[in-house]
Every structure is written in C-alpha cells, then in structure tokens.
Amino acid sequence: QVQLVQSGAEVKKPGASVKVSCKASGYTFMDYYIHWVRQAPGQGLEWMGWMNANNGGTGYAQKFQGRVTLTRDTSITTAYMEMSSLRPDDTAVYHCVRAAGASHFDYWGQGALVTVSS
Amino acid sequence: DIVMTQSPDSLAVSLGERATINCKSSQSVLYRSNNKNYLAWFQQKPGQPPKLLIYWASTRESGVPDRFSGSGSGTDFTLTISSLQAEDVAIYYCQQYYNLPRTFGQGTKVEIK
Numbered sequence: 001q002v003q004l005v006q007s008g009a010e011v012k013k014p015g016a017s018v019k020v021s022c023k024a025s026g027y028t029f030m031d032y033y034i035h036w037v038r039q040a041p042g043q044g045l046e047w048m049g050w051m052n053a054n055n056g057g058t059g060y061a062q063k064f065q066g067r068v069t070l071t072r073d074t075s076i077t078t079a080y081m082e083m084s085s086l087r088p089d090d091t092a093v094y095h096c097v098r099a100a101g102a103s104h105f106d107y108w109g110q111g112a113l114v115t116v117s118s
Numbered sequence: 119d120i121v122m123t124q125s126p127d128s129l130a131v132s133l134g135e136r137a138t139i140n141c142k143s144s145q146s147v148l149y150r151s152n153n154k155n156y157l158a159w160f161q162q163k164p165g166q167p168p169k170l171l172i173y174w175a176s177t178r179e180s181g182v183p184d185r186f187s188g189s190g191s192g193t194d195f196t197l198t199i200s201s202l203q204a205e206d207v208a209i210y211y212c213q214q215y216y217n218l219p220r221t222f223g224q225g226t227k228v229e230i231k
Contacts, residue, residue: 045211045213045225102156102215104213106179107170108168
C-alpha cells in the first residue's frame with residue numbers, strides 16, 4: 001500500500017533552518033510528483049511547492065521562493081523540504097502529498113510539526 | 119491565483135440529515151479540452167492529515183462511503199453528505215488543481231446538532 005512516512009517533530013530557533021523528510025513506499029517513486037502543504041495551528045491548508053520525483057524539477061509558491069528548497073534522493077525514495085530563516089509564524093505541521101502529474105492529491109504524509117520559538 | 123471560497127464556515131446537522139457545503143472558485147477550473155473540472159474535496163479530522171474524498175469534482179475516491187457526493191462545474195461546486203453519521207464530524211476543504219499555485223478553500227467545520 002502507498003505510504004508517505006515523514007520525519008519527526010522539530011523545535012528550532014528563529015533564523016535556523018529545518019529539513020523534513022518524506023519516505024515513499026508502495027509505488028514507483030519516480031512516476032509521481034510530491035507536493036508540500038503546511039497547516040499552522042488551528043488554521044487552513046497552505047500549498048508550498050511541488051517536485052517532480054523523476055527529474056527533480058521544482059516549483060514554489062511565491063511566498064516561499066528563495067526560502068524553501070525541495071529535493072529528493074531516488075535511491076531511498078525520499079523527498080525533502082528544507083526551509084531557511086525560520087520565523088515563529090512558520091510554526092506549523094508540514095505535509096508531503098503525492099500527485100500524478102497535473103492531477104489531484106491522493107496520498108498524504110502524516111505530517112511533521114515544526115515549532116519555531118526562542 | 120485562483121481564490122477558493124467555501125460556505126458556510128461551519129454547520130451543525132442532525133444525525134441522518136443532509137449536509138451541504140459549497141465551494142466557489144474565482145475563475146473556472148473546467149479544462150475544456152478534456153471536459154474535466156480540476157476540483158477535489160478533502161476531509162480532515164483532528165490530529166490527522168486530510169483525506170481525499172472526491173476528485174474531478176464528482177468522482178468518489180475508492181473506499182469513500184457513497185453518502186458523500188460532489189457536483190458542480192466551472193466555478194460553483196457542492197459537497198453533499200446525504201445522511202450525516204457521527205464519524206463525519208470533521209473539517210472539509212475544497213481545492214483546485216487547475217493551475218499553480220494550488221489553492222484551498224478556508225474549510226467548513228461540520229458538527230452534529
């Protein structure tokens with residue numbers, strides 16, 4: 001069965017960076033895209049960006065351009081989201097999500113809570 | 119960016135009654151070349167990731183109970199729960215995947231009356 005298993009919760013200080021992993025299994029990793037969506041406490045869903053797991057191509061929401069980097073390691077079928085210059089309002093649960101090309105999101109990771117606090 | 123607006127923000131429905139959630143997009147999400155609406159619905163329960171219910175506006179995901187249905191086209195869409203069950207208490211989100219950035223509605227909280 002398809003699974004996206006994310007790394008654990010992180011606590012970071014303002015100005016630091018964080019890297020969240022998303023281990024995919026149960027399907028051919030390179031046949032799909034991985035998107036990242038975050039959810040601040042008690043808030044809605046915010047799309048951050050996408051990555052083509054086949055060729056590593058990426059695209060980002062304008063507000064995250066330059067601060068977020070999406071990568072992958074195909075040898076271990078894992079996608080990564082790295083965010084720099086963290087601020088307290090980056091405190092959120094970060095989800096990876098699978099999509100087939102320009103299609104709907106079907107499987108979600110369980111989410112990784114990133115807390116930014118001094 | 120396509121703005122997705124849901125209504126209402128919350129609703130309380132008696133068990134066994136119908137719940138209806140509306141979603142309006144700021145521009146059409148109907149792709150005329152394949153006549154498909156690039157619109158999905160998700161259900162999110164506390165402490166869980168969102169779960170896909172409906173895609174292409176009206177196609178039910180495998181395993182989703184048939185009391186959930188989606189309808190609409192162009193800019194106006196509806197998610198209907200025909201007979202509300204206790205396990206349907208959740209927040210529901212619509213999302214467009216017509217273009218980038220992907221955008222979500224603000225969510226509709228469904229509770230039991």
